[in-house]
Amino acid sequence: MRKVFKISLALVLASTISYASKIVSVGGSITETIVAFGHQDDLIGVDLSSSYPKDLKSKLPNVGYWLSLPQEGILSLKPEIAIISSQAKPKKVVDNLTNYGIKTHIIEDKPSIDSAKRKILQIGKILGEDKKAEEIISRIDTNISKINEQIKGKNKPKVLFVFSRGKGTMMAAGPKTKPGVMIELAGGKNAVDFDQYSKISPESILKMNPDVIIKSNHAGDSGLDDKIVASTNAGKNGQIYSIDMLLISGFTVRVDSALQKLSCMLNNQQLSYCK
Structure with a gap:
């Protein structure tokens, strides 16, 4: 038996x-x-x-x-x-x-910190990892609180986020996209006047005159014209960066790391946690 x-x-x-x-x-x-x-x-x-x-x-x-x-x-x-x-x-x-x-x-x-935390809790429950989920959320809350303290009262730079889907298809992310929401959470103001993703021209970048330009590194060359970029505030001040597409748009377990990285980009690496 x-x-x-x-x-x-x-x-x-x-x-x-x-x-x-x-x-x-x-x-x-x-x-x-x-x-x-x-x-x-x-x-x-x-x-x-x-x-x-x-x-x-x-x-x-x-x-x-x-x-x-x-x-x-x-x-x-x-x-x-x-x-x-x-x-x-x-x-x-x-x-x-x-x-x-x-x-x-x-x-x-969804593109929000609260949704990211609910995502973590949901998946933690499915996998039987409730304790780990709570630990991750606690870390996110602590780090985002520090970020908010650091960027409070600072000027909001005008930010352009661009990526390419192939030659001649340079795209920009509007305020209602996931990267757009992340830019706002990190203390920036979106440089574009459309809500979602849209194709943009080099001439429109010159007209926007962003203070910071961020490129996605997921597909190689973003298609930015160096001469155009050099004439913007971002080019003149050396405020041009690249970032992983999933990091800026995923609202993942690394959302606090993403916001730290972004807020450093928007503040010329002058915050206490910038390396």
């Missing part, structure tokens, strides 16, 4: 381990949070936006891009669990996963 019990217990444990080790993650910030909880080895697939840690995509199959998910991308991996950003599309594909026996968790993924 005791032998039978031991065998049954072993089967239960094996089943639990197998279940926990078959996760597909959709959304860069979702994947990064799973990794932060120490569950990188539980992942069997990620989407194309999951760019952190850098070697993750080279080790795991990708299931497509989170804003245009092909259903077969996830189904082909036969996951037990799918942890998916609430912004993932098409919704029909996401909603249909449960019909294939996949336990699907939809995670809040």
